[in-house]
Amino acid sequence: MAKQDYYELLGVEKTATDVEIKKAYRALAMKYHPDRNPGDKEAELKFKEVTEAYEILKDGQKRAAYDRYGHAAFSQGAGAGGFGGGFGGFNFDFGGNAGGFGSIFEDIFSEFMGGAAGRGRAQQSAGRRGADIRYDLEITLEEAFAGLKKEIEIQTAVQCDECGGSGTEKGSKAETCDMCHGTGRVRRQAGFFIEERPCPTCHGTGQVIKNPCKKCKGTGKVSQKKTLEINIPAGIDSDNRMRLSGQGEAGANGGPNGDLYIFVHVKPHPIFKRDGADLHCDIPVSMTTAALGGTIEIPCIDGTKEKVTVSAGTQTGEEVRLRKKGMSVLQSKSVGDLFVRFKVETPTKLTAKQKELLKQFDAESADNSPESAGFFEKLKDMLKKAG
Ligand SMILES: [Zn+2]
Ligand SMILES: [Zn+2]
Structure with missing residues (x-):
């Protein structure tokens, strides 16, 4: 079966702008999303096709390659794996929501879902996202060939179990910051201007902890070693980076965890x-x-x-x-x-x-x-x- 033209799939002109392409994909992705069409194989296929088309056309370099060479530009290894294979050597996510489409979903759907609800939440609590962690993993060429399961140990910040991440001693609560009256921002007249900046007393959280938790000293986090089992897929190369969503450091004030990035290094082989x-x-x-x-x-x-x-x-x-x-x-x-x-x-x-x-x-x-x-x-x- 001949592959359909990416522009036709998205229903846009070859001269379409990035914004037009994104808009077209968004509409189609909403229409064919598997959650909206449970059990509908045709919709699922369509969804994969338009996602693939968008993946290429949203990226300036890949789009240029496609304009020049057509589907042949990405045919390497695309066969057996179906969609999700193909584009050799680019970074991919795993442990994510929808298999191969992890990153796209974050781009597009966080925008759909994010909207009003997301922003509202962000304002209510000054939750800070935890830091990302980098882990460098060296493997042999044989391991890269076969893929492997590996236990790794990372030093990370996890939520304090004593205070549940609140940073306050048992029986006490964080109090509204006197300095900023809980807004987290302070304003100051500077000549003609009013300067606004995060409150230095509460660091923008709007709350101060008078009785800090003894275990975490009020930070809500403790440093801990964590053991994780990771799956390194067969065929991985030194250019590949894997993201384990939510496996980074714990967030603060109810903020989300950071991510864990695994940088794979394949050791030189004595023969190959x-x-x-x-x-x-x-x-x-x-x-x-x-x-x-x-x-x-x-x-x-x-x-x-x-x-x-x-x-x-x-x-x-x-x-x-x-x-x-x-x-x-x-x-x-x-x-x-x-x-x-x-x-x-x-x-x-x-x-x-x-x-x-x-x-x-x-x-x-x-x-x-x-x-x-x-x-x-x-x-x-x-x-x-x-x-
Ligand atoms: Zn304050
Ligand atoms: Zn604590």
């Missing part, structure tokens, strides 16, 4: 070099195997071994391609290829007998090396011209 989905390796081949031909066994990233045929007369730099023996692709079932490059090794420690045999071989084969014969011809020409 990664190039997106493909792997490359150099395999040494003895001089005799290269000349006579043979087979060698090669270890693969998936733990299996592959027999590779070395054809007679193999030169250094010649390559064979083992299909589907490369890396797994993020959010997709496809697998890249392995490119094996031969490196012919010249023996260094020869026995007297080997030397003798090679001398005999040399006497036998004076004109048997096409490359060097050609080279010496050229050299002679050069010397003649120079002469």
Whole structure:
């Protein structure tokens, strides 16, 4: 089935502005959202299609690539994984609300839902969002290939269990700040102007704690080690960053938790070099195997071994391609290829007998090396011209 044009899907002109594109997507996403069409497969498909179209067209760079190359610009690995796969190498979220669409939902739907209700809430309590945490995780290439479950330990600020995050000692309550009368802001005449700033006494919360909780010293938070089990998906690369929503530091005054960002670093591998989905390796081949031909066994990233045929007369730099023996692709079932490059090794420690045999071989084969014969011809020409 041919893929429909992204602009047609959203019902906008090719010249549409970002605002027009967003507006069109918003209307369609509301119409086809799975929550509004339970069990309706067609609506679900439509929803995925328009979301995919929007994902591309909202991004200046991706839109330019699409305008130029069409769907081919994003076809890498899009097959088996269906939507959500595809766009190799961009950051993705997991543990989020709707699988692959996490970030888009935050963009768009927080705006829908946010509206009046959201703002009202923000004004009632000066809840502050907790800080985000960064965690750097180093994994091997084998682990990146297969994916892994890993327990990590993070030092984070969690809500104080003694006071439930209020920061006040049991039996007491926070009191309205005298300085700002609970508004959290103070105003001051500065020449002709009135300057407004957060209240220095209550730090903008509008409340002061006269009897702070002993455990958290009134902050409502305590530092704690937290153990989390995380799932690193197969095919992850060093450019990828994972977000675990709400796993950052606790918020203050009822504010939401921050997020935990996991920065993945894939360690260099002693044998394989990664190039997106493909792997490359150099395999040494003895001089005799290269000349006579043979087979060698090669270890693969998936733990299996592959027999590779070395054809007679193999030169250094010649390559064979083992299909589907490369890396797994993020959010997709496809697998890249392995490119094996031969490196012919010249023996260094020869026995007297080997030397003798090679001398005999040399006497036998004076004109048997096409490359060097050609080279010496050229050299002679050069010397003649120079002469
Ligand atoms: Zn105050
Ligand atoms: Zn406390």
